[in-house]
Amino acid sequence: MHESCGVFGVYSHDDDVARLTFFALFALQHRGQESSGIATADGKKIRVFTGMGRVSNVFNEDSLSHLTGHIAIGHNRYSTAGSSRVANAQPIVVSNGASTIAIAHNGNIINATHIYEELSGQGYTFRGTTDTEVIANLILSSPGKTWVEKIQYTMHRLQGAYSLVLLTPRELFAVRDPFGVRPLCLGTVDNGWVIASETCALDHIGAEFIREVKPGEIVVVNENNLESYSGESHRRGACIFEYIYFARPDSVINGRLLYPARQAMGAGLAREHPVDADLVMGVPDSATVAGMGYAQESGIPIAEGLIKNRYVGRTFIEPDQRIRDLGVKLKFNPLPQMLNGKRLVVVDDSIVRGTTTPSVVKILKKAGAKEVHMRICAPPIRYPCFFGVDMATRRELIAAQKTIQEICEFIGADSLGYLSIDGLIKAVDLPRQNFCLACFTGDYPIPVQLEMDKLALETMSASRQNSVCDGIEGG
Numbered sequence: 001m002h003e004s005c006g007v008f009g010v011y012s013h014d015d016d017v018a019r020l021t022f023f024a025l026f027a028l029q030h031r032g033q034e035s036s037g038i039a040t041a042d043g044k045k046i047r048v049f050t051g052m053g054r055v056s057n058v059f060n061e062d063s064l065s066h067l068t069g070h071i072a073i074g075h076n077r078y079s080t081a082g083s084s085r086v087a088n089a090q091p092i093v094v095s096n097g098a099s100t101i102a103i104a105h106n107g108n109i110i111n112a113t114h115i116y117e118e119l120s121g122q123g124y125t126f127r128g129t130t131d132t133e134v135i136a137n138l139i140l141s142s143p144g145k146t147w148v149e150k151i152q153y154t155m156h157r158l159q160g161a162y163s164l165v166l167l168t169p170r171e172l173f174a175v176r177d178p179f180g181v182r183p184l185c186l187g188t189v190d191n192g193w194v195i196a197s198e199t200c201a202l203d204h205i206g207a208e209f210i211r212e213v214k215p216g217e218i219v220v221v222n223e224n225n226l227e228s229y230s231g232e233s234h235r236r237g238a239c240i241f242e243y244i245y246f247a248r249p250d251s252v253i254n255g256r257l258l259y260p261a262r263q264a265m266g267a268g269l270a271r272e273h274p275v276d277a278d279l280v281m282g283v284p285d286s287a288t289v290a291g292m293g294y295a296q297e298s299g300i301p302i303a304e305g306l307i308k309n310r311y312v313g314r315t316f317i318e319p320d321q322r323i324r325d326l327g328v329k330l331k332f333n334p335l336p337q338m339l340n341g342k343r344l345v346v347v348d349d350s351i352v353r354g355t356t357t358p359s360v361v362k363i364l365k366k367a368g369a370k371e372v373h374m375r376i377c378a379p380p381i382r383y384p385c386f387f388g389v390d391m392a393t394r395r396e397l398i399a400a401q402k403t404i405q406e407i408c409e410f411i412g413a414d415s416l417g418y419l420s421i422d423g424l425i426k427a428v429d430l431p432r433q434n435f436c437l438a439c440f441t442g443d444y445p446i447p448v449q450l451e452m453d454k455l456a457l458e459t460m461s462a463s464r465q466n467s468v469c470d471g472i473e474g475g
């Protein structure tokens with residue numbers, strides 16, 4: 001499962017804003033490694049540089065030196081393999097002759113295809129296939145005398161998840177959808193302002209966290225300082241997977257540091273699914289902290305049983321068939337001396353398609369583990385995500401197709417236990433109504449029925465034609 005994108009913005013006359021953005025994107029690299037980009041503005045002109053790969057692959061001293069000004073936005077993108085193209089890299093710059101803006105987006109707009117068709121009919125042209133370009137052109141085409149009025153109109157038209165940073169030649173904007181699906185926070189640096197997907201980006205650049213951008217809010221930073229425009233927000237829908245997996249454990253979202261929340265998930269698993277075992281391990285890195293929580297609560301010792309190759313995926317060289325057959329072994333190497341003859345509790349963050357977990361169990365057993373008891377922080381995922389998470393279609397979700405006992409047999413584990421929704425909410429320690437839990441319950445905070453119907457039709461037609469439909473993707 002992958003999250004789509006990290007965003008950052010800064011307005012400061014006292015800093016090299018492109019360099020600051022580079023290091024903030026570096027801290028947000030976990031949110032996307034497909035492409036990266038920075039746009040700057042100096043009061044008159046917007047400059048942009050984007051490229052495929054991670055931040056450190058895309059930028060060097062030379063490219064940063066051309067990104068001058070006192071306003072910057074940046075973006076890390078994750079996308080599905082089929083849409084791996086530089087035209088989809090962000091920030092995206094769009095112009096209608098009179099005005100130019102640059103925009104970077106985290107989320108997914110579920111009515112993007114409809115708006116795309118409408119704007120195409122009005123003569124707007126599109127370079128890529130992202131919903132971010134649709135948002136940008138919708139802002140440009142919207143009625144209103146000010147940028148805030150145009151953005152407010154756009155927000156009324158958009159359905160879906162969006163945490164946006166946007167710049168004009170003179171101003172920086174931060175915009176968050178009324179449900180607050182994706183995180184977005186506000187901070188200060190020297191005499192300027194910063195916006196980021198996660199607080200860890202602020203920590204890394206020495207900025208001070210001020211507050212979250214509120215659901216439905218527009219924040220404007222210009223020469224006159226900072227202004228805020230609150231919008232309507234009837235129902236909250238923060239993505240619970242930010243707490244389980246996406247965001248870094250040193251980030252704070254909704255006032256909750258994620259590290260203890262993940263520890264509490266592991267402890268909850270130990271209470272809900274106890275088992276006699278010799279050793280606990282968390283699948284690195286995302287479930288390491290939850291593994292510690294399980295160990296503390298159960299009193300079973302914890303150790304590392306799998307060493308993760310943290311550089312997997314950092315190459316554009318395609319593996320040959322022999323390497324590809326090794327599958328998950330490219331990512332994890334077991335420690336047989338730690339595992340031999342042991343009854344293991346293995347804590348992981350989630351099971352989506354069920355394609356990776358059987359390989360993990362197999363590697364551990366091959367390395368000598370006597371028993372493998374899988375414990376999963378996320379409840380069974382039975383419904384797809386429409387809000388910016390590249391998950392799977394319903395047909396591909398293993399928990400939508402099999403019972404827990406069948407999944408346990410399929411992955412080859414000796415037992416399998418998922419954290420309950422109540423246990424998860426207790427671990428996060430925030431009101432349940434704050435969250436989107438749709439991938440567990442099918443209760444989407446934003447109406448997605450039309451989109452689901454369309455997807456079902458596309459899936460049918462795709463399987464008939466044995467081809468995949470092109471579409472508009474999230475940012």
Ligand code: SF4
Nearest residue numbers: 239240385436438439
């Ligand atoms: S459906 Fe699941 S992954 Fe998507 S936003 Fe809701 S909680 Fe997050």
